[in-house]
Amino acid sequence: MKNKLLGFMILFLIAGSLLIAGCTSTLSGSTPNSTVAINNTTGASQGSLLVYAGAGLKTPMDEIGTVFTQKYGIDVQYTYGGGGTLVSQMNLTHIGDVFIPGSTVEFSTAKNQSLVNTSQLIGYHVPVIAVQKGNPKNITTIKDFAKPGLKIALGDVNATAIGKAGDKMFTKFNITQAVEKNVVTRTPTINELTVIMNTGQADAALLTLDQINPETMDAISIPVSDNEVLVVPIGVTTFTKNQASAQKFVDFVASDEGKAIFAKDGFPTYPDPVYANVKP
Known part of the structure; x- marks a missing residue:
């Protein structure tokens, strides 16, 4: 009887060990995928950037992201929304690499909250x-x-x-x-x-x-003298973990190639003599 009981306990321990090993294998197998997903979302890896972009900029920014990735091999993920909402998100998470709102007003708000520093000017929201x-x-x-x-x-x-x-x-x-x-x-x-x-x-x-x-x-059309023309800025966040890649993306958006994509989608590009009196 004791031998049978001892044998049963040994089998039970072996089965438990296999079960634990199986669970460990499953978890370790899923962990890399989870990590990659997190990195792709947050821009924490060197191969990925997270860009906070104004919702109205989606058409040109989607194309720019594709072209940039093809050109430099750096993945670009976007969070689109209203500028005020994006500032709140950045303040809450301190995660991400680049900020491009619909106007310099939101960028100034982010700068006053130490979320960004310098900016480059891309085009006009008219x-x-x-x-x-x-x-x-x-x-x-x-x-x-x-x-x-x-x-x-x-x-x-x-x-x-x-x-x-x-x-x-x-x-x-x-x-x-x-x-x-x-x-x-x-x-x-x-x-x-x-x-x-x-x-x-x-x-x-x-x-x-x-x-x-x-x-x-x-x-x-609204006459320029009556209008409140907006200037679109872009800059690197102060909390980016990918400073070099983020700056490369900002420079690309502000380049002639990046601005040409904005122009194709209906944005006058900065600077434009028509809006010479518009202060960023």
Whole structure:
């Protein structure tokens, strides 16, 4: 009886050892993949960068990322969002390598919080009035946003560069309260404003020139003297673990090749004599 019991205990211990070994093998086998995934997300490895980018810059930045990776073999991952939201994320995590918001306003906020230092200037986000095809509400100037009965879509003032630009223009013309009565939605990104206009949910919105889809909406220019033209900056974060690669990416975006991609997607590139009086 004792021999049988001893034999059973030995078999039990062997089985337990094999089970533990199997679990250890599974965990160690999955750990490298998990580490790679984390690195690809955070930019912690030398072969990967994490770029915080304004949502309205997605089209040119996606292409730039592809070209940059092909050229230098450095993977680029993006976190897109409103500039204010991205600053909050960087402050919370202190993870990532490059910041490119929709305007210098958000970059200055990040700089004041010691998240970035110097920047290079890439192009212009030019606010325009977007209206439904044929302009059925006969909107011709920014002042018309105050007309009673209109449905106006705007960007969130705290989250988006376009929201801040609109707020400044409405204040300049003393129409803030009248405009607010017409606001049916404020979105956390400019991309969502574009969707609202594409689907006919608003009579007008404040977008940027690069966001206009001529098949679904019309654009009305705002005179430079009345406008709040935005300048797009880019810079390396203060907490990057990939200083050399991050600087290489910043330099590429600011190069003639990088700016040409922005120009193709509807962004006037910096500097432009038309906007010579615009202060970054």
